[in-house]
Amino acid sequence: MLYLLLLVSYVVAGSIYQTPLVKIESMRMEMIRKGTWAEFVKKKNAMRASLVSNANQTVFPHPIYDYQDTEYLAKITIGTPGQSFHVVLDTGSANLWIPDNICVNGRRGACRITTCDRGLVCEVLCHDKSCCEDDVDNPDEDNPCKGKSGFDSTQSTSYAKITPKKYFEIVYGTGFAKGFLGNDTVRFGEEGNNKTLVVLGTVFGQAVQIGDPFANNPINGILGLGFRGLAQAGVTPPLQRAIDLKLVDPIFTVYMKQLGAKAKGQDGGAFTYGGLDSVNCGQEIAYVDLTRPLYWQFKMEAFSAGHLSIRKGWEVISDTGTSFMGVPTAIADLVADSYGGQYDEMFEIYTVDCNATVTFEMTIGGKQYKIERKNLVLEEDKDSCMIAMTPLSSVGFGPQWILGAPFIRQYRNIHDMRNNTIGFAEPK
Template sequence: MHLIFLLFLAPFCSAAVFQLPTKSTGSLRAKLIRAGKYQEFLITQHAARLNTISQPISDYSDEVYLGNFTVGTPPQPVSLVLDTGSANMWVIDASCDNMFCNGWIGSNYTRQKFDTSKSSSFSRENRKFSIQYGKGLCSGYLGTDTVGLGGGLTIRKQELGIANKLDVDFAVQPMDGIFGLAWPALAVDQITPPMQNLISQLDVPVFSVWLDRKIQASHGGSAGMITYGGIDTKNCDAGVTYVPLTAKTYWQFKMDGFAVGTYSQYGYNQVISDTGSSWISAPYAMINDIATQTHATWDEMNEIYTVKCSTMKTQPDLVFTIGGALFPVKSVEYILDIGLDEGKCALAISPLMASGFGPSWILGDVFIRQYCNIYDIGNARIGFANAHHSF
C-alpha cells in the first residue's frame, strides 16, 4: 500500500535531489572465508533456525547422562548413553531375563528392553556382535530398525546391536543401551554409526552437547541437551574455540598443557572428548600430582582418591591448554558427592593406561559440564564454549 502511494507521488514532486556518497565494505562472506571463520558463521546461522533439533538429556548422580529414543514400529522407548567414545548403537533384548540385563535392584532405574517381536520394521541379520568397552562387555546379534530421536528426526534403517548378554559392569548402570556418536572407523562390525545416517537430515553436519550439574543426587532429572545440526545457543556461549582432530576414530585432538595449583606440565598430549565417560582420565603420574595439589587421600576399599566435601568449591582449578586457550575446570565439577561416609567426596579423576598410540587423556562429563562440546563432522574439528549453569 505504501509502496504504491510513493510510486504515484514521485512524478509530481519537484523537490531537490539528494545524493549521498557510498562506499563498498567488501564481501562479508569473502572476509570470513579469508579469516577462516565462514564455516563457524554458517553453523551459528543454522543454529538459529527452527529446524535444528534439541534432545533433552537425563542425569543420574552427575555420572550417567541418557538421551530418550524410540526403536521399532510402533516405537518402543529406550534411554541410551550418549557416547562420543564409541560408534555402535545397541539396546537390550527383551528376551534377556537375568540380573545383568534386568539391572541391579538398587540402581533406582527400571530397564526398558526392546522386544523385536513387537516391531514390524525389525529385520534380524545373521551376524553376531560383541563389544568390549573400557568397562563393560556386551554381545548379541545385529539387526536393522527405525530409530526415533524426537523432534521429527528419524533413521529409517539403522543397523544396531540387540544385546542378550551383559557383564556385571553394565548391570549397575542406569541405561538401556548405548548410542555411539564417534566416527565410522571406530565402529565394530563395520556398521554405519547413527550420526552418519542423520547427516542428510541436518542443516549442517554438527552436533553439540551441553551437560548440567545438579550437585544433589539426581535420579533421572533433566540435566542437559544434545543439539543436532547446530549449536545450543541458549545454554552455551557464542564464542567457540575450535581445534582440528588428530584422528577420525574417537573425537581426538591435541592438548598443549595442563596445570593445577602450583603444578604445570606442557607438551603435546593426545586427548579425546568422551560423553560416555563420567570422569576425567589421566596418566598415572598426573593423578599423583593432582592428588598432591588437592590434598586427596587414597580410598583403598573403593579404589578412588577422596577429599573433604567441604572443599568442593575451594580447591584449585584444573587448567587445560587447548589450541592456545586456557580451559579451567572448577573444583565443583571435579569433586563429586557419591555417598561416601565421613564427609568424603570423590576426586572424579581416574588413571588411564596410555599405549603411546592412543589418547593419554579422556575428557569426560566432568570437563563437558564446564564447556559445551561442539562436534563438527563436516570440518573434522571440535569446539569448546563456556556452558551456562544456575549455580
C-alpha cells in the first residue's frame, strides 16, 4: 500500500540528530583502477565456497552482503573518552562491531605465558583475566586488521565487561568478523557535537579476527541499522537501544550525495536520526509497507530499462552498504544487452559504452521511480565504463533485488520503524 505524506505535516516528538557521511572510493573501483580486481575475484569466490562448506550452527550467516562496493562511511566514537572509528552505516544488518585492539596488535607480552594459554587454563590460572579475551597471536604482514584503529577497553572509563563472556561470529558473503561482546557508550558522530546521538550502555562486538576482504581499506567496522530480529548473538542494535531509551523517535532519513565513483574524502551526505531531513528532502514522501521487517524489504511491482519492460513483482531491499544495484542475473543480462553492454566474467562487471544513456525505471507502491544515468554509469577510465549493477543468483527466499546507492542517491530514503514502512522523497 502506498501512503503519501507532506513533509511539513510530519511532526516528531523527540530530538533529532545527524551523522555526516564521508565519500570514499569503493574497494571494487580502486582495485579495478589498480589492476588487482580480477585476482581478488578469484580469492573471493574461493573464500565464499570455503565459508559455505565450513559453516555450522554456531556461525551466523549473513548471505547477501559484501562491503567491497561501499562508498560512504561515517565517524562514530565509542567509550569515554571517545575512540573514533569510520564505519559503514548499514541498513542490511543490525550489529555494531569494530576491531578490538587485540586484532590490531596481537596478544600482549604479559599474556604470552603458559598460565594464560587460551581456554579454561587462562580462566583459572592467569593473573590478568583480560588475557583470556585475546584470541590471536602477534599480527603478521597479512593481518587484515593491520593499519586499522583498534578499540582499547582499558582506556575507557565507561566500559563494562559482559559476564559471563559472550561471543559473536558473523559470516558475510566474502568474509567474516568474530570476537566477543562489550558494553560502552556509543556516539553516532563526533564527541562533544550537539548533533551527535549518544547512547549509553550499548552492546557491541569487539572483533579479534576479521576476514581478508576488510584489509587495506578504510572500513573500520559495521554499524547495522536493521531491525532487532536481524541482530546476531541476541543483542539490541544501537539505534534500537536509543529508541528504547526514548532518545529519538523510531525514524531515520538517509541522504547520499552524487559525487562520482572516484571521489574521496568529500562530504557525502548524512543520516538523520529521530525525524526527517527537512533540508534535503522534498515536500512529498511516498511510503510503502515493509513485507519483512527484519531488512528494509518491500515489494517492487515492475521494472524497465531501455527496450526491456517486466511486470512480475519482486521482494527488494534498500541497502546503504553497497554502491551497486543487485539485479537478478537473468534480468541484469537483458539490461546490459538492451544498452549494448556485456558481462565481463573475469571482473564480474557489466561493461557498457561510456555514451550509453542507461536509465532504470521501477514501480513501487504504484508509483514510478527513475534512476538517471549519472547514478548508473561508472567510468573506469576515459574509454571504459560499467553499469552500477551486479548479478544476484536466486536462492528462493529473501530479497531478490538490492537497491543500493544509485537508488538512494536519486531518492531520499525515510525509514519508519514504528509503522514498518519506508518512504521515498525527491531531493530538494
